[in-house]
Amino acid sequence: MGVICSIFYAQPQHMHIAITGNIGAGKTSLAEKLAKKYGWEVYYEAVDNNPYLATFYEDMAKWSFHLQVYFLNSRFEQVLNIKKNTESKTIIQDRTIYEDAYIFAENLHESDLLNDTDFATYKGLFSTIMRAVAPPDFMIYLKCDVEKLTRQIKLRNRDYEQDIPEDYLSKLNVLYESFTQKYTHGKLIEIDVNDIDFVNNDADFDNICAIIEKQVNLGKQLNFD
Secondary structure (H helix, E strand, O other): OOEEEEEOOOOOOOOEEEEEEOOOOOHHHHHHHHHHHHOOEEEOOOOOOOOOHHHHHHOHHHHHHHHHHHHHHHHHHHHHHHHHHOOOOOEEEEOOHHHHHHHHHHHHHHOOOOOHHHHHHHHHHHHHHHOOOOOOOEEEEEEOOHHHHHHHHHHHOOHHHOOOOHHHHHHHHHHHHHHHHHOOOOEEEEEEOOOOOOOOOHHHHHHHHHHHHHHHOOOEEEEEO
């Protein structure tokens, strides 16, 4: 009886894959698991050494502009490196440059935590940067309700995240929905992660892999005797 195995060949052109989603949706965990499975390289969000993140959550209005410019610069540097390195490897990115402007900065502005002048300056900088930015070949959106986001944020136990208001996460979710519905820069799939556990349940992770393989045609099925 034949056994069906998935064999993945090196692509003629390597890819830039990005994972998008709210705080606590599981982007980093999924990126790491996919990278391990397929031999990809992960580009992480600039969180651990970010000099503004902890103070931002203490006083969002004071530090919002500083934080957003820091993230924008970090993400732009990532995109330039991705553009250069995808000639030899597939890279999976934890969060995109689009989210910085269309979701996080937008939310801060709508919430009166980023004033009109700073927001206009930020958007001008973002528009200039976008002239040199190519979109990901493929984007994965992890859709997650606030209840699960809050639960997962508490589980990862970063001190500065423990008091993030649910209302803040809820507003981000609204903007994520709008962003993904209007996204036209390339291929995007939505994966609802509310009722799955791809970190601890192999079947859930395999289902996600099957969706991705189908969408980006990573490989083909071969029969072995």
